[in-house]
Amino acid sequence: MLPGERRAILGPNGAGKTTLFNVIAGDLAPSAGRVELFGEDVTTLPSRARARLGLARTYQQSRLLLGLTVENSIYLSILGVRKGHLRPVVLPRRDEELRERARAAAGRVAISHKLDEVVGSLSHGEHRQVALAMALASEPKILMLDEPASGLSRGERTLLTDLLLALDREITLILIEHDMDVALRVAERVTMMHEGRVIVEGTPSEIRADKLVHELYLGTAFGDE
């Protein structure tokens, strides 16, 4: 992928989309092949080191820090790619600066009104917002979103799409999404996967036109909704 590219990955359930994410992020080791980030071989690097290279992701099941407040969650996301994880003292100025960024990130996903609430008490849609805020807040170079729109209302989806479209152009975005509206609006290129393999790749309009895609996926996906 090229820097700044927006790519959506489509495919039916079990196609290997999330597995691909896990391999790229370092949560799973590949059985064969290599993972490269920014031209470097990172196959053996743990996920935390890849995060520090500028890779951020969300998870299909949100995997949020349910016992922490929204602000602290986003704060931890920012702190994660910086120094001082183990600092056992509060440094008011430095922490306030990070918290300011956290609040700004919360503002971008419109969750500012819940900053002090425990994540575990929020709704599903709010969880998606928090996940996105956490991913954005670490100012990644590559942002991988695993079904960010699932479970969102129509209005929330529109908000999400707008937000993704407004992202800094330098950020490389990889998106797993079942919602064609969101995926095809945001992505510049689309990869279609099936049973662990790439079967089609192309622009959104090429994908829309592709027969195989319709047969395998779009039909069923739309049928589901």
Next chain:
Amino acid sequence: MLVAVVGLTVTASVSFAGAKAGVVKVAIMTDCKGAFSFGYDYDSGGAQAAFAQYAHGKVKNKNKPSAGMTGITAGGKQIKIVGYGCGNDTVPLAVTETKRLMEKLNADVMVGPLSGDEAVYVANYAKAHPNKTFIIGTAGSQDPTLQIAPKNVFRYHGDGAMWNAGAGEIAYKKLKWRKAAIIMDDYSFGWTSAAGFIADFCAIGGEITKRVFPPLNTTDYAPFVRQLPPPNQVDGYFWVVGGSGTAPSLKAFEQAYGKLDPKKLYGNLFFAFLGADKVVAPKVAGAYVGGFGTAPGLKTKAANAYRAIMKKYYPKLPPDDGFVYNYYNAAWALVQALNKDGGAIGSKLQAAMPRSIKPAFQVSNGGVLHLDSNRQGIQDQYPLQLVKGANGAVAANVVGFVPDVDQSFHGLFKRSSPPPGRTQPKCVKAKLPWQGKIKVVKNGVITKQTIK
């Protein structure tokens, strides 16, 4: 919640504020859990029989001494048994139990504890509480009266080393041992008990060629038994393995070196507890056993009178058992002291504590047992031998009488000497006061004949 809790603390503190004057509060510290849980009734029964006999105590339940006693008076004062300590033979529980008895129930006097490690703690505790008086119940450790030796701790019976006095001489003379090995539980009572053997055996000229230390509560004794020299290299083995380990350790020895030979085994008092074991006990019948400061079956006037007293108050308790006997003497000594000084407590009571008493199994000095300058008894000891009875059961009979055994083994153990341990005491030849004076005991009668 917390409010309720705080409220509780205040109420509780108030309810414990009123202490009655004119009452001497006595605590009986014993075990109710662990290997010595039987001590709970043996110990309280022994002590209370003395209170009943000498201080007007009324037994509440003849079959259950721990049910308590009423109406005890001595020196014009009421004696109240404020509580029974429920230990388990380990120090941590002795800590909380001692503090409960002495500080919550505010006992002035403790009769107890039951075991050596507990007594070490209690002696240290006594040092910090000089106004309370402690009369050790049945404890085998040296430290309470040798190393720590606070002025308010009294012991009218022997320690673990003293209980084995005479054993070395019997092994040397009767069994013709010259070289022996010793296997001992690797903790303070094991070391102390072994120390008595070593001191006595080496004093007369024997040699200890090997000391082996299995940890307490070992499950597999094979590796330790294998460390012992084989039977053709030593004349015999002193066996100081107790708790649940006595029979398994002997079985392991049998597997390693063949049939058990009672002439090559000499146990400490733990052999006497083997009686119930139907497999191992018959195989070691005939082996000599160290004593416990008591003389089961001794036929003397004093012993018979004591047995009659025990039978009167607590018919189910075995009077010749050391746990019963020692607590009885401790309580009896206390009554004498209270009578002497009008029921005074604290330092007055400590001053009044008798420096000599006449316990049932003491024969030397016309039956008088003296305390040494550390308030430790100088006590006659009775070596035992395992014998098969008519019904096939194995019992320990008294076979010897060792007069006036003192704690120091004639200067070998002193305050400044290293305490018994894996390598202590060293094997040294010495003239012990009782050497050559051990009398043969036959059918409960001390004969004029010395052991040859």
Next chain:
Amino acid sequence: MNPLRWAPKQRLERCIALGALVLVAVWPALGLNAYWSHQIFLQTFLFGIAAASLIFLSAYGGMVSLAQTALFGIAGVIIGNLATKGGAGGTSKGLHLGWDPTVAVVVAVVMTTAIGLIFGLVAARSAGIYFLMITLTFSVIATYTLGQVTKISGFSGIGGISSYTPGWLGDVLAHPDRLYYLALGVAVAVYVLIRYIVRTPFGLSLQGVRDEPVRMSSLGYNVALHRTLAFGFAAFVASLGGILYVWWSGQIAPGNVDLPGTINLLVMAVIGGLVRIEGAWLGAFVFIVIQNYVRDFAVPGLSFGGTLFGGSFNTIVGIIFLVIVLASPAGLMGAWDRAVAELSRRRGPPRTADEPAPGPGS
């Protein structure tokens, strides 16, 4: 979010805590029942410190550790070996090196923390029941090591330790109030320290690790390192309790760190509640009161095999424990939180963000 909503609960809690603190602070000065100060409260302080180390790991790290009693005991054994003296009038067990007690305290704290870090290093990669089993193994290893390495302890342990206290503390046998106030001070300091630590980057990220270790790793955190350091910190806290304990009881033995000892501490923590640090002292207090008073009442039908008080004591503790845990899995603190939440829910929907919610491990 709305401070007016949760303020009453916090205010109430602070009033109660302050009241309890004032009560225990003036207790000896007012000459109130000494048994309560020197036994009940003092033990509450020092076992509460050990329980706090357990609750810290559980509430903020999602790790229920059974090794805290062992670490508590290890600190005591180190003090016993370093500070006591041999020879005439001295204690006769252990290495009795006769060091300056203050130096011994520092060494004991440092060594225990180091041992905790090593334990943590081994245990950090596991979770849930496996973590529990590994820490139980540590506790068993500690018990057997103390029991069988007779040079440092042996079955009988080391006695007479309370005669070797630092000069700045003085003779705690003659002046038990000094130890009382020291223990109170250390308990308060530990509480404040833990409350502070959990607001620092280290503490916050530890809570993240508790909630979602995988997520934290992909956020850039070294999860195993965090857990290890948390374990080390908890060992540090436990060591303070252990040192106070040996000064209080004067002895330390394998019986202090064996399975019943390990379970007792867990019971204290669970009674208090594994979700809030305050629960450590509440649980220790309730446990010790039960231990001291329930036994004085013989319950008919609950005494087995002649062990009148012993038998019913364990049974009663067991029953009380079961009742508390069944009624409120989060212990007494959890019950309190729920009760307050219930009360305020009837007045309006609040949501407190002040306290950590129970993590997956707790």
